[in-house]
Amino acid sequence: MSVEKSVRERYSEGAREKQEALCCPVDYDRELLKLLPREIIDKDYGCGDPSRYVRKGDTVLDLGSGGGKICYMAAQLVGPRGLVIGVDMNDDMLAMARKYQSEMAEKLGGDRVRFHKGYIQDLALDVAAMERYLAERPVTDAASLAALKSWQAEQRKTRPLIADASVDLVISNCVLNLVADDEKSQLVREIFRVLKPGGRVAISDIVADEPVSRHLKDDPTLWSGCISGAFEEREFVRAFEQAGFSAVCLDKWEVEPWQVIENIEFRAVTLVAFKGYGRECLDRGHAVIYRGPYAEVRDEEGHIFPRGERIAVCERTFRTLTEGPYQKHFIGIEPKIPAEPVAWCAPPGTRRPAAETKGGRQIAECGGEKCC
Ligand SMILES: C[S@@+](CC[C@H](N)C(=O)[O-])C[C@H]1O[C@@H](n2cnc3c(N)ncnc32)[C@H](O)[C@@H]1O
Structure with missing residues (x-):
């Protein structure tokens, strides 16, 4: 089974019914939870609290927004001039998050949250628009596949889901580990692309203290359960350095591992980083x-x-x-x-x-x- 299929099925189940195995204990700000619907709090599959890095007025992008918990917490912090965008690939998760959008807008005194269907490793691609295209022009042969690819390239360029340099803060809660290993560096480059110069990142995720062996990665339950797709801890930091981030820092580190499998410790950490102001060097003293x-x-x-x-x-x-x-x-x-x-x-x-x-x-x- 492909990584994407096992992850999609697991989180569709998670949207329908609370999945205990996906719940990692997190100490959220109770004040921010007060406004949230019970269902969203119960179906929490996060492993940290990146909302604590949100500032007033920020445009925030939440990668893998799930039921919308972190988005609705962030919406309280950005205030009326801020905006929160959640991206998720799963229709059932998006439906749960959107179900409460008007209720939350009323409680917040403004509709400042948007949820989009997309892949976090390809933030320019508007997946809902692509599905509309496919409904009219299904891919049936090589020519229609080539037409789809050319439509995608044009869409990414002219109407990107998330535009270059448009976001102040990218956050994510327990999602990067779910992206296939060969797409992880593209994912971090996408985070860099969408951030404004001076923009910030706060990523809560699970990391492994040692390399994870192939047979664990090939286990769809361990992968979709936020375990075997985890970055090895030093690779996590390195991926952000290599994408061009500065001030990369492991801000939170859970001493107690969330899971230990074959003696590998899988723990929750929060990484923060900063996108600098370009590369131009002008010496003025x-x-x-x-x-x-x-x-x-x-x-x-x-x-x-x-x-x-x-x-x-x-x-x-x-x-x-x-x-x-x-x-x-x-x-x-x-x-x-x-x-x-x-x-x-x-x-x-x-x-x-x-x-x-x-x-x-x-x-x-x-x-x-x-x-x-
Ligand atoms: C572990 S849950 C975390 C949900 C949410 N961040 C929370 O704190 O409860 C992972 C979420 O990421 C989504 N997801 C996984 N891989 C994704 C990808 N490549 N692109 C977009 N969303 C993805 C899943 O559909 C699911 O909603």
Whole structure:
């Protein structure tokens, strides 16, 4: 049986009746649950709470939204100017989530949640539109298959389900593990594509502490049960690094494994990451000082920051280190008068003499947290 078929059948059952085997204990914010219908709370197949990373005004995309629990929690946090989009491939799950849409809109004082049928590894493809196309032009031979492929390519380009750079925060709760292994890197690239520059990711998922053997992966019950399709823990982090994310961080880590099979521990974790502001390097005389506590750190682009040294950075890296998740680790120093931009990135570890930045604005906020 294909991965997709076993997953679809399992979650159709899960939409009809609560499946105990799919329920992993999660400590959700009780205040946010108060507004939710009982059925959605009961048919919860998540393993973490990515809603805690939502900010007011965000456009949020929830991958594998299931019954809509995280979407309806996020909708309370984004407020009236935000938007929450849930994508799922399963009609029964989508039907459960949509059943409560008008009731939830009334409770929230506005309809700010949308549910779309789609594959999370192909977020440009509008699957509902494709099904309408197929109803009129079923695939019966090579020519009609070629016509479908060309329609798909055109649809992805001109009317993508989720457009490039349109989302502030991508969240997901226990879904990435269900995507076939050979589609997982495309899935992470899709997350990168749809995020705006400066956008964030918060993914709660199950990871394995050791490689999962073939016979476990080939077991459809273990796969659809959010177990054997799990990323190995270091591969999880690496997939996000390789897709171009910065500040990749394992924010939550359940000490107690959810399942142990053949001595492999499968546990819930939450990974957060940040999409930087592109790759253009324009040096205008900015510097940053790494506060510590480590003697030295290196970012994903290879910049090296020894503790306490004024290091030359381009304008884009300056912005990343002083606005994004790195903010509390760095002191930013702007040039007093910005120099003419030079398309050049100082070699890793290049110092910027104090005389060159003296009198410039200093940024030393830690975003409400303790800096060290
Ligand atoms: C374990 S449930 C999690 C549901 C929800 N996030 C929650 O917290 O309850 C997995 C969901 O992901 C959906 N799903 C699995 N693979 C998918 C894929 N490739 N594309 C879209 N949805 C998928 C399933 O239909 C199901 O609703």
